[in-house]
Amino acid sequence: MSGPDLVAPDLAGTPREPMTADQIRNYLGQRANHPYASKLLGFQLADFSIEERWLEADFHPTQQLANLRNSVQGGIVTAMLDEVMSLAVLVSERFMCGVPTLEIKTSFFAPLPVEPCRARGVATKIGGRVAFMEGTIWTPSGEIAARSSATCQVRRVKAAG
Template sequence: MTDGPFLLAPDLAGGPPPEPLDADQIRARLSLRSAKPNVSTLLGFELVDFSIEERWLEARFHPTPQLANLRGSVQGGIITAMLDEVMSLSVLVAERFTCGVPTLEIKTSYYNPLPVEPCVARGQAMRIGGRIAFMEGTVWTPGGEIATKASATCQVRRVKPAAKP
């Protein structure tokens, strides 16, 4: 492992496209993700489960008091970050980590305050095309109510082979 940032997904880099990961490799990579300093650790990401075939990922988040708004619940932008995380990861899982998936647009709707307590979120890749994917996500309160829903689009960046000299 290098001293640089931990990269979970490839981007537009030279070289051969990466080999698709199997379920055990994906689980190991996502477990490593939550142990490295990045947005996942800030949000308290913990993998619950995923399905490659059904294109979804579920995670538990453990927000801290530093992520609260003035009313004492999790700040809306932080909830959107949780949704962005699970939705993007649902595409990565479906594509078996052979691409990068930067978010292009996200729409978030808030239904109930999210207490600063562990919560569950689920992302679903609804449609994956050659260059764009459509995703949906939900965060539930610890009591099981829907706190927030989102829909988003991301770019599907497939790794291009290195240019020939």
């Protein structure tokens, strides 16, 4: 299980079976080594629940992601939240879809230091063509740094033939 077909399987046109929890854990456990934005953000899977539709990840931002105030730049914080929210939908659907973000709103509450932090994404509703998501990211001391809400398109794997 590797390659771009896991990012947007419908675009690759290769129908497959839904991933098991172990397969998902293995794939996401290796994601920090992939040449995707996840690597830039310092993504590391913490935990997830298929049934409860959430995913938590630790991020390890580097100084290259800092703003002039020496905290993580707001667009990067939003990217971290987009990552956990989108992955919450993918996990809930067992990677049988692609989930490009259509709209995202982020509210900032505290600066996010350039240190390891935790974020949680939740798929609040998954419909036939769109899903709604929420995300929270915390500072290393446990203070809420930002919250996001987003909508994504749900591109399901198409049946063979």
